[in-house]
Amino acid sequence: MEKPLMIALDFDDLETVTNFLAAFPDPSRLTVKVGMELFYQAGPAIVADLKNRGCQIFLDLKLFDIPNTVKQAMVQIGRLGVDYVTVHSLGGSAMLKAAKEGLNAGAALAQVSAPKLLAVTELTSISDDVLKNEQHAALPMADQVLALAQMAEKSGCDGVICSALELPVLRSSDISPDFLCVVPGIRMAQDQSGDQVRVATPDKAATDGASAIVVGRPITKATDPVAAWNRYQTAWQS
Numbered sequence: 001m002e003k004p005l006m007i008a009l010d011f012d013d014l015e016t017v018t019n020f021l022a023a024f025p026d027p028s029r030l031t032v033k034v035g036m037e038l039f040y041q042a043g044p045a046i047v048a049d050l051k052n053r054g055c056q057i058f059l060d061l062k063l064f065d066i067p068n069t070v071k072q073a074m075v076q077i078g079r080l081g082v083d084y085v086t087v088h089s090l091g092g093s094a095m096l097k098a099a100k101e102g103l104n105a106g107a108a109l110a111q112v113s114a115p116k117l118l119a120v121t122e123l124t125s126i127s128d129d130v131l132k133n134e135q136h137a138a139l140p141m142a143d144q145v146l147a148l149a150q151m152a153e154k155s156g157c158d159g160v161i162c163s164a165l166e167l168p169v170l171r172s173s174d175i176s177p178d179f180l181c182v183v184p185g186i187r188m189a190q191d192q193s194g195d196q197v198r199v200a201t202p203d204k205a206a207t208d209g210a211s212a213i214v215v216g217r218p219i220t221k222a223t224d225p226v227a228a229w230n231r232y233q234t235a236w237q238s
């Protein structure tokens, strides 16, 4: 089975999403990511719409709160029937375990499969300098991401969000090879990085062991989004 290229649908309404997807010959082949911008505007209806189109859905809300609040929010998210969801690993092991419990409970209530739980390690917009001088982390980036990923695995998460730069360390560690490493911050040479700091090409992410890549603006803002998707997909699957 193909590893997913997740398109970040960072749009602000359903109409724009509909117009964007209309250009693709077979949207049921797509894995799409719904983030805060779209979900806060369109709500659970966007999930229902994308499910009707047959898309695989990554609901990227990056929950970060006390364990009880995250658990109860995840009960509601678990009922939606999405395929992947996110929490921030910096919320700690109790929060991650609570997130997993909530998701399983919600999925059981709705009689749907529980989504894969992915823990965000360090955002791909964070530089080594910010990690050290603003977050005051004691470890360098790759070690910090590894420590958070190990904690996420022990807490029952199915995978992490990391940059491609940490993949060699994660994939040569004691973390299970089945543990998902989902990688945003993906750019081909001709595309702008924007606010992304820890970036890599799709083929580099593939070689270094990414389970999935996330690509937003290079596809959604392209003059020809389908051509851009094909370009990224070809490099990722090569």
Ligand SMILES: O=c1ccn([C@@H]2O[C@H](COP(=O)(O)O)[C@@H](O)[C@H]2O)c(=O)[nH]1
Residues within 6 Å of the ligand: 008, 010, 035, 120, 122, 123, 124, 125, 161, 162, 184, 185, 186, 194, 196, 214, 215, 216, 217, 218
């Ligand atoms: O560390 C992270 C976690 C999540 N993201 C999300 O991925 C996409 C990337 O979009 P681009 O336009 O390709 O930069 C976006 O929705 C982020 O919220 C991330 O970039 N880094």
